Amino acid sequence: MPFHDAAATPVGEPNDEQPPAGRYRGVIGALLAAATLGALGTVVGGRAFSNTVLLDVALSFTIAAGILVGVLIADMRRHRSIEVPEIAQKQETAAATLTDGASEPTASTESAAAPADEHAKVATELFPDAGSKATRRTNWIPSLSETAASIERRIAKMDTLDRIRAATGIAGLVAAAVILGIESFPAALGLSATIASAVAYIAAAVLAAGVARYFRDVKSDELPEAAGLTQAARVLAWILLIAAVAIAAQWANLSSILTALHLVVLGIDVAVCLALLAPKTTTPDGVHFPVALGPLTMLGARANVLAGILDAAERQLGIDLRSTWAITVVRRSLEPLALSLVLVGWLSTSFTVVGLDEQGITERLGVPVGGDLPPGLHLHWPFPIDRVYRIPVQRAQSITVGHEGEEAPGPENVLWSVKHAENEFTLVLGNGRDLITVDAAVHFRVTNPRAWQYRSQNPTDALKALAYRAVMRNTVNRTLTEALSENVTVLTQRMREMVQRDADSLGLGVSIIGFTVGGMHPPVAVAPAYEGVVSAEIRKATAVVDAQVFRNQALPGAEAAAVVATNGARAEAAEALGRAAGEAWSFRALESQYRASPADYLFRRRLETMEKGLANRPFTVVDARFLRDGGELWVVP
Amino acid sequence: MGGSMNLQRWLRAVMGTLALLAIVFSATGIVVREGTAVLVTRFGHPLRATTSPGLHWKLPWPIDQAVLLDMRRRVYETGQTEMLTRDKKNVIARTFVVWRIGDPLTFTQAVGAQSAAEGKLDGLLTNAAIGTLGGHDLSALVSTNPEDLQVDQIESELLASTAPMALKNYGVTVEQVRVERLALPEDNVTAVFEQMRAERRQFAAKFQAEGDLAASRIRSEAELAAARIRAKGAEEQARIRGEGAAQVAKTYADAHRLDPELYRFTRSLESLDKLVTGNTALILRTDAEPFSLLQNKERR
Numbered sequence A: 001m002p003f004h005d006a007a008a009t010p011v012g013e014p015n016d017e018q019p020p021a022g023r024y025r026g027v028i029g030a031l032l033a034a035a036t037l038g039a040l041g042t043v044v045g046g047r048a049f050s051n052t053v054l055l056d057v058a059l060s061f062t063i064a065a066g067i068l069v070g071v072l073i074a075d076m077r078r079h080r081s082i083e084v085p086e087i088a089q090k091q092e093t094a095a096a097t098l099t100d101g102a103s104e105p106t107a108s109t110e111s112a113a114a115p116a117d118e119h120a121k122v123a124t125e126l127f128p129d130a131g132s133k134a135t136r137r138t139n140w141i142p143s144l145s146e147t148a149a150s151i152e153r154r155i156a157k158m159d160t161l162d163r164i165r166a167a168t169g170i171a172g173l174v175a176a177a178v179i180l181g182i183e184s185f186p187a188a189l190g191l192s193a194t195i196a197s198a199v200a201y202i203a204a205a206v207l208a209a210g211v212a213r214y215f216r217d218v219k220s221d222e223l224p225e226a227a228g229l230t231q232a233a234r235v236l237a238w239i240l241l242i243a244a245v246a247i248a249a250q251w252a253n254l255s256s257i258l259t260a261l262h263l264v265v266l267g268i269d270v271a272v273c274l275a276l277l278a279p280k281t282t283t284p285d286g287v288h289f290p291v292a293l294g295p296l297t298m299l300g301a302r303a304n305v306l307a308g309i310l311d312a313a314e315r316q317l318g319i320d321l322r323s324t325w326a327i328t329v330v331r332r333s334l335e336p337l338a339l340s341l342v343l344v345g346w347l348s349t350s351f352t353v354v355g356l357d358e359q360g361i362t363e364r365l366g367v368p369v370g371g372d373l374p375p376g377l378h379l380h381w382p383f384p385i386d387r388v389y390r391i392p393v394q395r396a397q398s399i400t401v402g403h404e405g406e407e408a409p410g411p412e413n414v415l416w417s418v419k420h421a422e423n424e425f426t427l428v429l430g431n432g433r434d435l436i437t438v439d440a441a442v443h444f445r446v447t448n449p450r451a452w453q454y455r456s457q458n459p460t461d462a463l464k465a466l467a468y469r470a471v472m473r474n475t476v477n478r479t480l481t482e483a484l485s486e487n488v489t490v491l492t493q494r495m496r497e498m499v500q501r502d503a504d505s506l507g508l509g510v511s512i513i514g515f516t517v518g519g520m521h522p523p524v525a526v527a528p529a530y531e532g533v534v535s536a537e538i539r540k541a542t543a544v545v546d547a548q549v550f551r552n553q554a555l556p557g558a559e560a561a562a563v564v565a566t567n568g569a570r571a572e573a574a575e576a577l578g579r580a581a582g583e584a585w586s587f588r589a590l591e592s593q594y595r596a597s598p599a600d601y602l603f604r605r606r607l608e609t610m611e612k613g614l615a616n617r618p619f620t621v622v623d624a625r626f627l628r629d630g631g632e633l634w635v636v637p
Numbered sequence B: 001m002g003g004s005m006n007l008q009r010w011l012r013a014v015m016g017t018l019a020l021l022a023i024v025f026s027a028t029g030i031v032v033r034e035g036t037a038v039l040v041t042r043f044g045h046p047l048r049a050t051t052s053p054g055l056h057w058k059l060p061w062p063i064d065q066a067v068l069l070d071m072r073r074r075v076y077e078t079g080q081t082e083m084l085t086r087d088k089k090n091v092i093a094r095t096f097v098v099w100r101i102g103d104p105l106t107f108t109q110a111v112g113a114q115s116a117a118e119g120k121l122d123g124l125l126t127n128a129a130i131g132t133l134g135g136h137d138l139s140a141l142v143s144t145n146p147e148d149l150q151v152d153q154i155e156s157e158l159l160a161s162t163a164p165m166a167l168k169n170y171g172v173t174v175e176q177v178r179v180e181r182l183a184l185p186e187d188n189v190t191a192v193f194e195q196m197r198a199e200r201r202q203f204a205a206k207f208q209a210e211g212d213l214a215a216s217r218i219r220s221e222a223e224l225a226a227a228r229i230r231a232k233g234a235e236e237q238a239r240i241r242g243e244g245a246a247q248v249a250k251t252y253a254d255a256h257r258l259d260p261e262l263y264r265f266t267r268s269l270e271s272l273d274k275l276v277t278g279n280t281a282l283i284l285r286t287d288a289e290p291f292s293l294l295q296n297k298e299r300r
Helices: A025-049 A052-083 A085-098 A107-111 A116-126 A130-138 A144-157 A160-181 A191-216 A226-251 A255-277 A294-300 A305-317 A325-350 A449-454 A459-473 A480-484 A488-506 A527-596 A598-614 A624-628 B002-028 B104-110 B114-133 B151-170 B186-256 B260-275 B291-295
Strands: A351-354 A359-364 A367-373 A376-379 A386-391 A397-401 A435-446 A510-521 A619-622 B029-032 B036-042 B045-050 B054-057 B064-070 B074-077 B081-084 B090-101 B172-183 B282-285
Touching: A025 A052, A025 A191, A025 A226, A052 A160, A052 A226, A052 A255, A160 A255, A191 A226, A226 A255, A226 A294, A255 A294, A294 A305, A325 A351, A325 B002, A351 A359, A351 A386, A359 A449, A367 A449, A386 A449, A397 A459, A435 A459, A435 A480, A435 A488, A435 B186, A459 A488, A459 A510, A459 B074, A459 B090, A459 B172, A480 A510, A488 A510, A527 A598, A527 B186, A527 B260, A598 B260, A619 A624, B002 B029, B029 B036, B029 B064, B036 B104, B045 B104, B064 B104, B074 B114, B081 B114, B090 B114, B090 B151, B104 B151, B114 B151, B114 B172, B151 B172, B186 B260
Parallel strands: A619 B282
Antiparallel strands: A351 A376, A359 A367, A359 A386, A397 A435, A435 A510, B029 B054, B036 B045, B036 B064, B074 B090, B081 B090, B090 B172
């Protein structure tokens, strides 16, 4: 089957109507340069805007460039073969050997201009011999080495055009996978950048449509890929329009629309890449690059994408969907529905809901009119005549002072040695040597919404600056000790009054409802030293208490010992005295006995004592006469 | 069917008219909001500037062009500027300036955009701050003596040195210049921290020593008092013992005084009883009682 209808016309045979060689080569080269530039520019834009749709469009440009390279090479080969007829003759011979004898001689074989060896390669690739098929059927699971070898053989046998086709498809799929993995956070676009970019893409879309129109008029015998290029240019024009819409959606911060457009464009890119990788269904004609791919044929067959899709459905399903009732109704009601939606959307700008904590200011063509709008639903002229600004007048708002960066959520632990936020500021104190960290907050409420709206561009920033100034003015005249021992209630009251006074001087229209100091302490780096002093003071008191404990133990102990000694002595004395008294009484009794008969008493006691003393004891009795007569008694121990 | 076609036509007509009106309006109308101004130029030549809010008209582009300007006050915080005071001390100051567009034409011609204006104001203020603070001691900014502080005067000098130049060159009216924050350079901060730590260590050591002193005093006083108590107890003990012994002696003496001979006799007997033990060799005479009976002497 021929690849193009126009292929029925022999192009390998030179005649008077044959276009000059390379007639479209310049156009294709220019388009190739434009596609390359478009790809580069869109990549840069996509990265700058963080817009993934633009990256998808850059991929579309890249695929287009790959296709154009293939078309350019095919065109060069065709015209080289015309210039060298003998080579064409050889090619015809080769083609005749490759084609089935029963098959109809195709125009492609007649017009084949590629060298015979290229035909042989293509034929080998597209019509592998039956023996190898049988082998493959018996080995259902080829080994890894066989697969690698097969791929290597296939690559070796591939024609340059097939390699371009495959390389474009594979590179496109890899790029699509990379784009799909990019996590994008679209940047905020300015109006001028949005308009400039959108206009540039619309202009590019118009150019692409012009290219489509140009190739539509080119005969297929002059450029066999003309029909395919027409379809591709139409699809690219639509993709460029989608890029313009994506930029507008990014400006309007419509992320869901951006995501949908991203998936649509990326889907088209992937489908085209897969079609490029799909096995060829054409006859072995190496001089045609396959541009009329399935997705492009479906989407770009007609200028109207919907009509093209319906045509494709009719070709595939054999049903004319246009004649169905549902499609008819949808087509007829689509326009009034879209117009009605736009009209209703515009009229909806006449309604504004002012929230519970808000008041509204109505501007009519820029001039504030009427009183402030209370909470509720309000009807007014639609945009751009009236605009309502909602100011949160009832809400108590807060601004933190003293640090930058987010505080940890939940209750805050105000500890001297722990940072409250990533970047805490230190302020110079009055002696020029000490530093202090202040963590404070200004709480305010908008009391005059018009002043808040119209007197200052950045009232919140102004309040923050005023709060910093109040903290600074109330610390530059104090030492650290004075600041730490300051009565916080008095200090915050003074700061609140200062901020209120300054805010009134700027006409901010706010009431400062509070100035709170969450922490006023030495910088975190020296806070442990300050806490160490307190610890030392506590240890001092502890040492004194310990000494008092010792004293409280030692003194009673000593007193107890003294009392014990004193009372012991008293007891001993009492006992001795008692004994003495007893013995005295005994003596008195003896004396009364003695007085009754002194000699007897003495005699009796002497003998009693002798009896007691001599009982059971050895003793010697010496005759008194022995001594009296001058005898001597020798006692030898 | 005919009704729906009429509706479609009607909708197309309405939407077409509205779209046409919108295009004409966007090309020729200027909505000047409260607090904003518009500068209209014709082929680049300034035509008029108005600050009155409401709808104004111009010829479409490219004949007339409108530049909308926000005339509201704006507070801009400058960057941190390190400078040297007159007494050669480094300090970092951060200021904020309250400004607004004073001359729309000059502003548009000289600056164009708000961010650019603030960039220029930043340079002006930095220059003015370095010059102004260089003429004052650090004590003019931070001091425990209220008479030394001259923050208001410094702010007035900053305003005076920036406002005329800003209005003349950039069309910007500077209403206030305020000192927002004062800090020390990072290297100085490290030294200050070390000094603060040393001061704290000094106090900690003082408290430690005071604690040791007080504890030692209490302990030694307690030990002294305990020794005194124990000594007094010992004294009392000795006194009581002595008095007891005296009373005992007196008691004995009072009793023995009745018959000293008898006392000596009984006491001698007691001693004899105690002294004569099992190993004592006793040699007795027959002329002593009771062995005198052994001498056949007749009873007289």
